Amino acid sequence: MRDETFRIVIAGGGSGGHVYPTLAVLEALEGRLKAMNAPMRIIRMGPRDGYDALFTNLGADIRDIAAGKIRRYASWANLLDVPKFFVGFIEALAKLYAIMPDIVFSKGGTGALPVVVAAWFYRIPVVIHESDAHPGLTNLFSARFARKVFVSFAEAATYFAAGKTEITGTPLRTELFAAKTTKELAKETLGFDPQAPLTIVLGGSLGSRRINEFVLENLGALIRETQILHQAGVMNIADVQKLSRAALIDESTTRRYQAIGYLDQNLGLILTAADLAVMRAGSATIAEVSAFGVPAILIPLEESANGHQRVNAYAFVKTGGGVVIEEGNLLPGIFLGQVKAILGDPALRAKMSEASAKFSIPGAADKIADEIIQLVAGTS
Numbered sequence: 001m002r003d004e005t006f007r008i009v010i011a012g013g014g015s016g017g018h019v020y021p022t023l024a025v026l027e028a029l030e031g032r033l034k035a036m037n038a039p040m041r042i043i044r045m046g047p048r049d050g051y052d053a054l055f056t057n058l059g060a061d062i063r064d065i066a067a068g069k070i071r072r073y074a075s076w077a078n079l080l081d082v083p084k085f086f087v088g089f090i091e092a093l094a095k096l097y098a099i100m101p102d103i104v105f106s107k108g109g110t111g112a113l114p115v116v117v118a119a120w121f122y123r124i125p126v127v128i129h130e131s132d133a134h135p136g137l138t139n140l141f142s143a144r145f146a147r148k149v150f151v152s153f154a155e156a157a158t159y160f161a162a163g164k165t166e167i168t169g170t171p172l173r174t175e176l177f178a179a180k181t182t183k184e185l186a187k188e189t190l191g192f193d194p195q196a197p198l199t200i201v202l203g204g205s206l207g208s209r210r211i212n213e214f215v216l217e218n219l220g221a222l223i224r225e226t227q228i229l230h231q232a233g234v235m236n237i238a239d240v241q242k243l244s245r246a247a248l249i250d251e252s253t254t255r256r257y258q259a260i261g262y263l264d265q266n267l268g269l270i271l272t273a274a275d276l277a278v279m280r281a282g283s284a285t286i287a288e289v290s291a292f293g294v295p296a297i298l299i300p301l302e303e304s305a306n307g308h309q310r311v312n313a314y315a316f317v318k319t320g321g322g323v324v325i326e327e328g329n330l331l332p333g334i335f336l337g338q339v340k341a342i343l344g345d346p347a348l349r350a351k352m353s354e355a356s357a358k359f360s361i362p363g364a365a366d367k368i369a370d371e372i373i374q375l376v377a378g379t380s
Helices: 016-035 052-056 078-099 112-121 137-145 183-189 209-217 219-225 237-247 267-273 283-291 305-317 332-343 346-359 364-379
Strands: 006-013 040-046 061-064 103-109 126-130 148-151 165-167 198-202 227-231 257-260 276-279 296-298 322-324
Touching (some): 006 112, 016 040, 016 052, 016 103, 016 126, 040 078, 052 061, 103 137, 103 364, 112 137, 148 364, 183 267, 198 267, 209 227, 219 227, 219 237, 276 283, 276 332, 283 296, 283 305, 296 305, 332 346
Parallel strands (some): 006 103, 103 126, 126 148, 148 165, 198 227, 198 276, 227 257
């Protein structure tokens, strides 16, 4: 590989499931390049979103391009979004020409495809990572122009060319594993009883209105079975805190419940403390939960693109690390029955924890970073 600055373009994004694994790969790349005395320049290319600040904190340049959504169904919106692809493609051609990066890394999502196609036009190597068990359309198209395809789920590998596809799992940031402590001490640090079971409720980066409402409606019954740390979403947290205070009149039960807006740098501590996770079935959340061997009750989002959350959920639970409750079956009796069955049976919980941990594939960020460096070295 040449001695000058290593330039990497990050394509697409639009959700935490796209962004945080990308940050993990960049972290691993930076460590390797530092050891090689090679500075790294990061350029994020795509439509602006709420995650730009995470990249600018790394010193990345942000380059806007137009982007349209790729849909599997007929929609009048396609009449507007298809032209946006061609505008974005022309913009990507101009901006890639000015940068001429060593490689383009894409997680898929909004705005990724124009960058990938433009990179292929210039013969710039493209690497993609697909987090879901059922790949999105952007990555299915992008794979045709990619030198290497990494996937989190074995189920996803069947959608891509075998010769360039590798199952790596989902890249996770090292800060997730910084909290070196016991489950009991983790609970105590978070303000909970270290001896009582703790359930974490994860609604995704934006929170889940339906899960929030269900938890609040059944909070009295739930709190008798378990302590709860409830991630409600930054837009929902004020309402959830207000309604939970109304539901928990007794001070002893109030201490058994906490609501937070978003999972920040304490995520590793929270996952260490958890005895059970109640969650959507986003690929990044599954990867984080399984990395800590937490048993899970998964409630896949019905409206997820291509039903990918449902596919993710069943891919995870078939190993024994969790159970799925479809939204149509999310009834108090069914849900409370599962909570009691898991938390009330230490042997079952231990078995599920072991299965959850076995689902995790460690070292994804390192494997992808190594492959990227080797690919660039082979084309310089």
